[in-house]
């Protein structure tokens with residue numbers, strides 16, 4: 623089963639990447655002189671059919687999680703007692 627990921631990246635207003643080492647002060651002011659500041663955050667899912675961008679990093683992150691929840695994820699470990707019977711929706 624493919625596990626999809628949707629990494630979140632930050633971008634400047636000219637679409638260039640604002641890398642994680644572009645630190646911002648607590649007042650969201652960019653610290654490196656060559657950083658014009660984060661204009662938006664973007665996330666692209668590895669499933670290839672979903673992407674999202676917006677000015678609010680928190681909101682983008684929320685949308686990212688919500689989308690990833692739509693993908694079936696493999697169980698980390700099967701619980702010792704699987705009480706729920708496996709439902710096969712046969713016609």
Ligand SMILES: [Zn+2]
Pocket residue numbers: 634639640641644652656657658659660
């Ligand atoms: Zn930057």
Ligand SMILES: [Zn+2]
Pocket residue numbers: 626667668669670671672689690693
């Ligand atoms: Zn996806």
